[in-house]
Amino acid sequence: xxxxxxxxxxxxxxxxxxxxxxxxxxxxxxxxxxxxGPGGPTLRDALKKAIKLGLDLRGGIHLVxxxxxxxxxxxxxxxxxxxxxxxxxxxxxGPLELPTDFSFAVAVTPQTDxxxxxxxxxxxxxxxxxxxxxxxWTFTPKDASRRVIEDNAVAQxxxxxxxxxxxxxxxxxxxxxxxxxxxxxxxxxxxDPKRVKDLIKNTAFLELSLVESGPSTEEALKAQxxxxxxxxxxxxxxxxxxxxxxxxVKRQAVITGRDLKNARPSQGxxxxxxxxxxxxxxxxxxxxxxxxxxxxxxLAIILDNRVQSAPNIKDRITEQGVxxxxxxxxxxxxxxxxxxxxALPAGLTYLEERTVGPSLGLDSIKKGITAxxxxxxxxxxxxxxxYRRAGWNAIFALILNALFLAAAMALFExxxxxxxxxxFILTIGMAVDSNVLVFERIREELRAGRAPKAAIExxxxxxxxxxxxxxxxxxxxxxxxxxxxxxxxxxxAVTLIIGLLISMFTAVFVSHTVFELEYGRRxxxxxxxx
Amino acid sequence: xxxxxxxxxxxxxxxxxxxxxxxxxxxxxxxxxxxxxxxKFGIDFSGGTAIAIRxxxxxxxxxxxxxxxxxxxxxxxxxxxEETEKNSVLIRVQQQAEGRDVTTEVLRVLRQGLxxxxxxxxxxxxxxxxxxxxxxxxxxxxxxVAGKPxxxxxxxxxxxxxxxxxxxxxxxxxxxxxxxDSVADVSDAVxxxxxxxxxxxxxxxxxxxxxxxxxxxDLQKKALQAIIWSxxxxxxxxxxxxxxxxxxVGAIVALVHDTLITIGLLALLGRELNLVVVAALLTxxxxxxxxxxxxxxRVRENLKTPKKEPLEVVVNRSINQTLSRTILTxxxxxxxxxxxxxxxxxxxxxxxxxxxxGILIGTYSSIYVAAAIVVIWNDFKxxxxxAVVPAPAKVEPPPAQxxxxxxxxxxxxx
Numbered sequence: 001x002x003x004x005x006x007x008x009x010x011x012x013x014x015x016x017x018x019x020x021x022x023x024x025x026x027x028x029x030x031x032x033x034x035x036x037g038p039g040g041p042t043l044r045d046a047l048k049k050a051i052k053l054g055l056d057l058r059g060g061i062h063l064v065x066x067x068x069x070x071x072x073x074x075x076x077x078x079x080x081x082x083x084x085x086x087x088x089x090x091x092x093x094g095p096l097e098l099p100t101d102f103s104f105a106v107a108v109t110p111q112t113d114x115x116x117x118x119x120x121x122x123x124x125x126x127x128x129x130x131x132x133x134x135x136x137w138t139f140t141p142k143d144a145s146r147r148v149i150e151d152n153a154v155a156q157x158x159x160x161x162x163x164x165x166x167x168x169x170x171x172x173x174x175x176x177x178x179x180x181x182x183x184x185x186x187x188x189x190x191x192d193p194k195r196v197k198d199l200i201k202n203t204a205f206l207e208l209s210l211v212e213s214g215p216s217t218e219e220a221l222k223a224q225x226x227x228x229x230x231x232x233x234x235x236x237x238x239x240x241x242x243x244x245x246x247x248x249v250k251r252q253a254v255i256t257g258r259d260l261k262n263a264r265p266s267q268g269x270x271x272x273x274x275x276x277x278x279x280x281x282x283x284x285x286x287x288x289x290x291x292x293x294x295x296x297x298x299l300a301i302i303l304d305n306r307v308q309s310a311p312n313i314k315d316r317i318t319e320q321g322v323x324x325x326x327x328x329x330x331x332x333x334x335x336x337x338x339x340x341x342x343a344l345p346a347g348l349t350y351l352e353e354r355t356v357g358p359s360l361g362l363d364s365i366k367k368g369i370t371a372x373x374x375x376x377x378x379x380x381x382x383x384x385x386x387y388r389r390a391g392w393n394a395i396f397a398l399i400l401n402a403l404f405l406a407a408a409m410a411l412f413e414x415x416x417x418x419x420x421x422x423x424f425i426l427t428i429g430m431a432v433d434s435n436v437l438v439f440e441r442i443r444e445e446l447r448a449g450r451a452p453k454a455a456i457e458x459x460x461x462x463x464x465x466x467x468x469x470x471x472x473x474x475x476x477x478x479x480x481x482x483x484x485x486x487x488x489x490x491x492x493a494v495t496l497i498i499g500l501l502i503s504m505f506t507a508v509f510v511s512h513t514v515f516e517l518e519y520g521r522r523x524x525x526x527x528x529x530x
Numbered sequence: 531x532x533x534x535x536x537x538x539x540x541x542x543x544x545x546x547x548x549x550x551x552x553x554x555x556x557x558x559x560x561x562x563x564x565x566x567x568x569x570k571f572g573i574d575f576s577g578g579t580a581i582a583i584r585x586x587x588x589x590x591x592x593x594x595x596x597x598x599x600x601x602x603x604x605x606x607x608x609x610x611x612e613e614t615e616k617n618s619v620l621i622r623v624q625q626q627a628e629g630r631d632v633t634t635e636v637l638r639v640l641r642q643g644l645x646x647x648x649x650x651x652x653x654x655x656x657x658x659x660x661x662x663x664x665x666x667x668x669x670x671x672x673x674x675v676a677g678k679p680x681x682x683x684x685x686x687x688x689x690x691x692x693x694x695x696x697x698x699x700x701x702x703x704x705x706x707x708x709x710x711d712s713v714a715d716v717s718d719a720v721x722x723x724x725x726x727x728x729x730x731x732x733x734x735x736x737x738x739x740x741x742x743x744x745x746x747x748d749l750q751k752k753a754l755q756a757i758i759w760s761x762x763x764x765x766x767x768x769x770x771x772x773x774x775x776x777x778x779v780g781a782i783v784a785l786v787h788d789t790l791i792t793i794g795l796l797a798l799l800g801r802e803l804n805l806v807v808v809a810a811l812l813t814x815x816x817x818x819x820x821x822x823x824x825x826x827x828r829v830r831e832n833l834k835t836p837k838k839e840p841l842e843v844v845v846n847r848s849i850n851q852t853l854s855r856t857i858l859t860x861x862x863x864x865x866x867x868x869x870x871x872x873x874x875x876x877x878x879x880x881x882x883x884x885x886x887x888g889i890l891i892g893t894y895s896s897i898y899v900a901a902a903i904v905v906i907w908n909d910f911k912x913x914x915x916x917a918v919v920p921a922p923a924k925v926e927p928p929p930a931q932x933x934x935x936x937x938x939x940x941x942x943x944x
Binding site for chain 2: 056064066168169190191192193194195197329330333349350351352353354355356357358359360362363364367368370371372374375376378379382383386418419421422425426428429430432433436437440443444465466469470472473474475476477478479480481483484488489492493496
């Protein structure tokens, strides 16, 4: 064995050992993280857990949500209108007009102190521009500040969703912002899509408002309360009835979800499920004042614009209260959870939803592996028949290719998806190409009367540039694939690219070394089995 | 074993016939697309909902359609997975108004319609997930673990629920409450509680996909961009590698040819275009050029010999020299995708079919489109008294040995 050859063999052995060790080590790391039972993970567990599986194989739910950022801007608009009204009381303002879109307007009368109004606007509403005319001042958010509001709304929505999902106890959730106003949520292993969707989308906007009148019909209340000071809210329908009832409540809530410190599910009087909440110091103060002044009146507990219940205020309440509704155990639990995790700053729309049930994932793995094994065996048989001994050299290179690909996927934490399994096996099919190119060249050289050793050398060196070409073309198109599509398709591209890069090493370097080991030592070779 | 020992087939003799065949295939595909009034898009691109469920026995499609027609969801498509799994169906629902949870609605309606008795107090063990089952078990506590030291009831029952659900996955679905008995490592008390407090619903959910119109339009755009840009990428690569217009044109025409025919034939076979099929198409683009490049490499190598030969002869010889490789590589890849087609399951079925068509067409086109175009281009130029020979490329294979003679006998001893 020549010195150069010895180093090459050593390198190959080292890479093999490294790949096996890397795969097993990563597998142990992953298995340990998930291990709950006594003892530790076995080698079998480690081998199974080394490669991260995509949602389509593990089962789980993939969601793309859009944050309706307009909601956040409108909320900001209402706050600004309220601030203006409060701060500019002494300027003799006319009534606030009902807001349209993102703007609001305040009417001015000849008595209005416009200099005072301008002062307030400059001091308290720096993010708003205003235009005068038509007997009113119209306030519009500045473009820059509107962008900040929208941006914050998305960031806050990401945080809120993360809190909620964390409380739900999902292993390895992915919650990430995508583009301007989209959020990607991936929850592996979740098989209750409805519950998760409700949980995430639940805006959980809680308001406690004083009831002016109700329960009653919508028409009756509308006739009585038409001003801006009140709003009419529908009550949650009682199970078994179809009757819709409404309450007229004060528009300005006593407290909202923002004043909450904590919430937890509790058992009501007759074993029914309810949610207890606890207020912050500031919230307690507001709540205490309001309830103290309105003993005997009804207080509506409104969640997402539905009156859950409207109990009578019996006493001054400061720190805590109970939301009673006809909740199931899960509903009470989830409501407490979302109240704790905070309200969403804006509504959400589901743009995309993909759920893979646990049985489909299991099926897909089984089928993918069967197809791969059968495909690989077919290729191996064909190669062994066609190239005889050299065929075994190619098969060895292909097996190493598969091993290195698996190790690389484990070490780079690449995700294996169902199309990824297809990419895995397709790599085997395409990697054969390099061996075929070389072997065909060697055959040609032999036919042309070259000595076996020279034929092997020529075969490898002449096929080299073609091998580069064939790999480059497939890798280029796979790179464009990476830019596109969702998880499973990306998984395919990743597998294909890594696999093809590895095949340059196995089909050329390893295969060449094996040939040299076989024929290099002998001085005279008469034939090459190819 | 050698199948193609020094063949000398005059491939290019039939080039005009082949071009006719190519046009016929393209026309056939266009016809199929035309008859269907456009390409058939999967929900990835068209938007809407697709729900796959598995039932206990062979599903009665008409009955299911009857049940779902009452739900006010517009036109509903129900399709059995004939090839891969006979007890499963795919339900397609059109795009609905925003905010409607179509998946939940369809499953609820279908469950009520298919199951004679539904007890509102019992959960359906075939459709509920482990979180709900675990929570119910923890609340009922059939093993009385609450209060015991070092046992967390939530974790304890979560594990039990997981075993039950895993068993359900293994079985496909629970056909009767008695199937719960076959769950391993779960106490009899838990099994008894499950049997008393759950019903075995008519189906399990395999997958549910719901794609909104925006995402569908986005993905359509991205897919088209990916296809166009990878074609451009190939063009750039070929231009850089061969520095010759006819070679570049030949490779790109072959690529477009393969993609068009494959899409057309998929339409003819009634397959839908979805993300996975686009992934297969992009792979095909790489494969098509790959195959062409091998022939071109050999043509270029053969052109470097000082001998003056007509281009057609050189190209023909190059095709013959690479024929063995072409057939063998295509054959190996073909074996693999055929295995995927028959064994890979529903998702990979159309993917594999795309590649089966693609490999056949791609292999044919590297000879009859890519190579033929170079020859035809040259003939055309010759008639205008201009010979076209590609400039020698800058990237050379490492010349370990002086240029060895080619495998042809007539070249021997040169």
